[in-house]
Amino acid sequence: MTDAKVLHDLFSVVVHLAPAPVVARVPTVLPRYVDLDSQARRQQAELDVTRWLADRGTPVIPPSPLVPLEPVQRDGFSMTFWQFVEERRDIGPDYVANSEITADLHAAMRAYPGPLSFLSAAEPRFIVDSFALLETRADLVGPADLERARREWQVLEPLVRSRAAFETAFPGIDLQPIHGDSPPANIFAGADGDLFADFELVTLGPVEWDLAALGPTLESAYNRGAQRSGMRPLNQDVLGFVNAVGMLRAIASLSLVPQLPPLMEYLKPAVDQWRTMPFAGGMAG
Template sequence: MLTLADGRVIARVERGADRYETAAREVAVARWLDREGVRVGRPLGGEQPYRVRGTVVTLWEKVDGKWTVPAELAAILARLHRLAPPPLLCLPDLDPFDRTDERIAHAALAPAHKDTLRRIAEQLRGEYEQVRPVLSRCVIHGDANIGNVLATPDGVVLFDLDGVCLGPPEWDLVLTALYRDLGWHTDTEYAAFCDVYGFDVNAWDGYAVFKRIRELRMVSWLAQKAGESPRIDEEIHRRIADLADPSRPRHWHPY
């Protein structure tokens, strides 16, 4: 991301030109949610995205805010999950393994680590097919974690809408439960999240599978940074070992 216009505008630069449709959909989603009264990061007016030197760029109003609490995330998710998208928006179905294989393939990891991640991904694909959500399919954020909301004087603002799609609400709820399991949220914060949303995904019998898929995605994302520093490499290796043995206690650091 780049900051422009004396800090008033954020330019989001995609990884490549193949992200044009995703960027265009994110802009359309943001404008739809803004019309619905959901506070989101707002794209600038005019036709977007822009094709610039072999990549794709979108321009957004900069939002100044502070970190908030899981209960605030629950409130905005509850509202999002009740919305019916306009027919022309053409939201995709959830792909819980989106970009996972690509990230593993391109990561600077030892072949044995890549093989471990691929084996786990294949196993989880089979388990995912057997999961039966209990909440009604709806519009979901796709990456609903506390890092994608900010508290402002006008209310909580939701960001990173490129993963908005149609799928089970449990997919949005599982991250907060996982963060509690990792010690990143307290039990009290998680209980407040559940109270506000009205559902505890941890009590659902599909939670363990969704949790492991989320862990795999977190590891594959961090694996893109392999080789940047010994500390990151140590974290990646720890996470891969934990993924290979679900019974191991997690001592992960947030990135």
């Protein structure tokens, strides 16, 4: 390997191992409690799901067939290997179209037979741990905001941690394998067509989780796709719940700013929006 090229460097370093048609993804910005074993379990789920989807013709970036289907650990890092796909750079993302085809992804994922944890993508331990870290970082979030976030989490946490509690709160809402990390924002513009990518947070949950914080226009686009693909439309009560949890994950992510200073510019609009939203997505009252 003599021509390796960094394709992306934010939460992970993504490297094309040219001239081989292989891309390595190495997560580098992680919560302090994440160890190699827990990281490898999550990465294995991602590899298994994307391999399964690719084998059934779903448009995803597949794991590399040149490397065993498992994470590789070196020098304290855990990495995965993916098939290199040429990127189309002439147009930007169409989030409306991306939201509509997310319903197709959900339809494809429904039959995935492998084990997945309930709403692990919400990362409840990350939220709790980050709130503790932020107690001493008033430069990142003020005491009043942090106190509100903690009170909201008291309302939302039981439904995040317990499938039974969620199902009691939202009777009749089916749970299924979902992408976990906003698939409309994680569609790769491949030279031969769009491909779903970055299933690092793949989980079992309501389809609404994958549309959290995207707003009414994109929700409507998803519902058009759902009608076409035989999926149910989004439920407004569940959207309120996932939007509220998503906002608390944004607050918690402020704890990562010391590792990744540019993150602040992405998080500030979300925090500003959160201040205008009903307490705990309206679930407390």
